[in-house]
Amino acid sequence: VRTRGMMNKVVSQIEAHPGPVLFTLVNHSLRDQLTSCCMQLGVPCIAILDPVIHTMANYFGVEMKGTPGLQHALDAEYFGRMDAMTFALTHDDGQHCSDLAKADIILVGVSRTSKTPTCMYLANRGIKAANIPVVPGCPIPDELLQADGPLIIGLTKDPARLVQVRQNRLRMLTDDRQETDYVNLEAVREEIAQARRFCVEHGWPLIDVTRRSIEETAATIMSYYARHIGGEP
Structure with a gap:
């Protein structure tokens, strides 16, 4: 009433x-x-x-x-969150890189390092977050390397734990138990090492998400972001 x-x-x-x-x-x-x-x-x-x-x-x-x-109440904060959600969804997993520079934060990492859920968590707090997968043999988008405004952060994970997560993912998608580099421990170790080197070469901070919840990872990212927008190194 x-x-x-x-x-x-x-x-x-x-x-x-x-x-x-x-x-x-x-x-x-x-x-x-x-x-x-x-x-x-x-x-x-x-x-x-x-x-x-x-x-x-x-x-x-x-x-x-x-x-x-x-x-x-539908205030500016509410609409900001909705815009951030839309941005995260349309820029998930390397999509729509043409306007990647509009992101506040870009997460980079190999498959199954919690990039997407972390982006959605950040979006719920009004942060426009995109994520770019690092895939062996696939080039990194030029737009990522040219984006000088957004904060770019690499996410990494312990190889053994990552293999376990990927195996569980494959079991949900298919009954095929065939061994591939995607779940081969030695191949995954090299994949992670290459991704880490790539981030270090570009001066991007790295966060190990192995024992971190999404909330903990996001909190660490927000700490980096606060320094980023404040002009701190």
């Missing part, structure tokens, strides 16, 4: 079918209208969330705003 007109309809229903009224209204005018009606009809009118809200407000030392729908 957001308007007096809507409340008038509610009041009419209460008058037609009197009985206890439980409500969660925060708008003071509508609350007064409802409670006044209930008093005239002699029916109980109970604000069921008031004890909880007042207790929380007192505990945290904040003032009740009395404005409905604040959790759904």
Whole structure:
């Protein structure tokens, strides 16, 4: 119920079918209208969330705003997150490199180093994040090497753990157990070593995600990003 007109309809229903009224209204005018009606009809009118809200407000030392729908407010921050989400989705796994320079952060790494979920986590915080896979035998996009605005970070992982993750991934996709370089430990070691050297050659920081959750990886990235936008080396 957001308007007096809507409340008038509610009041009419209460008058037609009197009985206890439980409500969660925060708008003071509508609350007064409802409670006044209930008093005239002699029916109980109970604000069921008031004890909880007042207790929380007192505990945290904040003032009740009395404005409905604040959790759904469509402000600049909300639209910024939506833009970042769209950017992350359209620039996932090396897609749409033509405007890669518009990214805030670009993650680089071999397959299954949590690039995509980390980008989505960052996007949910309003950060435009893209990711570029480092694939043996495949050239790195020129747009990545030419992007001088975004913060570029390499993600790496312990070879043995990476092989395990990739094997699990393959089992979900196919029943084929054929050994390939994708899950061959020695080949994966060399793949990771090459990717690490590539990042070091370009001066990009490296984060080992082996024992890090997505949240921990993102927190480390945000620390780098804060220094990046602050002009720190």
